[in-house]
Amino acid sequence: MTAPEPVFEAPWHAQVFALTVYLNEAGHFKWSDWATRFGATLARHGVSRDLNGGDDYFVAWLETLEAYLSDLDMAAPDMVEDLRAKWETAYLKTPHGAPVSLD
Amino acid sequence: MPHDHSDHDHAHSLLPPDPALRIKALETLLTQKGLIDPAALDVIIDTYENKIGPRNGAQVVARAWLDPEFKAALLNDATSVVAEMGFYGRQGEHMVAVENTDDLHNIVVCTLCSCYPWPLLGIPPGWYKSDAYRARVVREPRKVLADFDVVLPDETAVRVWDSTAEVRYLVIPQRPAGTDGLDEAALMDLVTRDSMIGTGLANTP
Incomplete structure (x- = not known):
């Protein structure tokens, strides 16, 4: 017997999926508008190489969400980058095995 | 892979890949603004991983x-x-x-x-x-x-x-x-x- 395929290959795939579904269900954007934007990102990424449907699919998903939330004035890119850097610092200074959190 | 596991112990936590940090940043910002409830995101993940x-x-x-x-x-x-x-x-x-x-x-x-x-x-x-x-x-x-x-x-x-x-x-x-x-x-x-x-x-x- 083979093990069942994981639904999401990586935890962050699940997180970006859930965040997008949540924001749609909260009424911040229509799913059809999301699909149009996401399809455009996939098409752009797929010009230079064949996308495998795994990590690169969710990289395109995340890029679409970041741009959409910026356009909606919900998440400014400079603020997102600032928090990303803070999370990186937090991981690097937190002892291995301890929970990681922002100050 | 961001690190090679095999030959040394980590002094610090394993750094997640860049997209994982970017999604954490988005979640943090939207939570700070009161636009999302992180617990509700976990419910969505659980639903799609285990129930549907x-x-x-x-x-x-x-x-x-x-x-x-x-x-x-x-x-x-x-x-x-x-x-x-x-x-x-x-x-x-x-x-x-x-x-x-x-x-x-x-x-x-x-x-x-x-x-x-x-x-x-x-x-x-x-x-x-x-x-x-x-x-x-x-x-x-x-x-x-x-x-x-x-x-x-x-x-x-x-x-x-x-x-x-x-x-x-x-x-x-x-x-x-x-x-x-x-x-x-x-x-x-x-x-x-x-x-x-x-x-x-x-x-x-």
Whole structure:
């Protein structure tokens, strides 16, 4: 017997999926508008190489969400980058095995 | 991989890949603004990882095999029929059921992105989201089917359905021979995920 395929290959795939579904269900954007934007990102990424449907699919998903939330004035890119850097610092200074959190 | 595990202990936590940090940043910002509830995100993940999957679609198919009236209603208005079974399109999409016969084999794709009947089949497999499948299945569906070890008689036509954000398709595979007398639960076990996308056939008992 083979093990069942994981639904999401990586935890962050699940997180970006859930965040997008949540924001749609909260009424911040229509799913059809999301699909149009996401399809455009996939098409752009797929010009230079064949996308495998795994990590690169969710990289395109995340890029679409970041741009959409910026356009909606919900998440400014400079603020997102600032928090990303803070999370990186937090991981690097937190002892291995301890929970990681922002100050 | 961001680190090599094999030859040293980590003094600090393993740094997640860049996209993971970016999604954490988005979540932090939106939480600070009071726009999201992180616990609600966990519920969504749990739902799609553990509660929604191809078993839902298999139940619909098995019931359609057993009950001609149910099947007729399903083919007429799948959205309402599956909603009565508790399977809702959370993004407001419509469901359409298409039936495989000796004359016609249906296969589903989303050429735009990856639209998929989540409430019935869960999250799509990687190959469904790949450029290779999305581009090729429209151009050469029989070759794609052959890659999935599905070889159809020449007289069987193949129809490819392109999903959209608004319309998602469920293939009702042909009921296998030798399944007379099986109940719904036993029939469900024969209905594979791929058979409901059209890249497979139902298993035989």
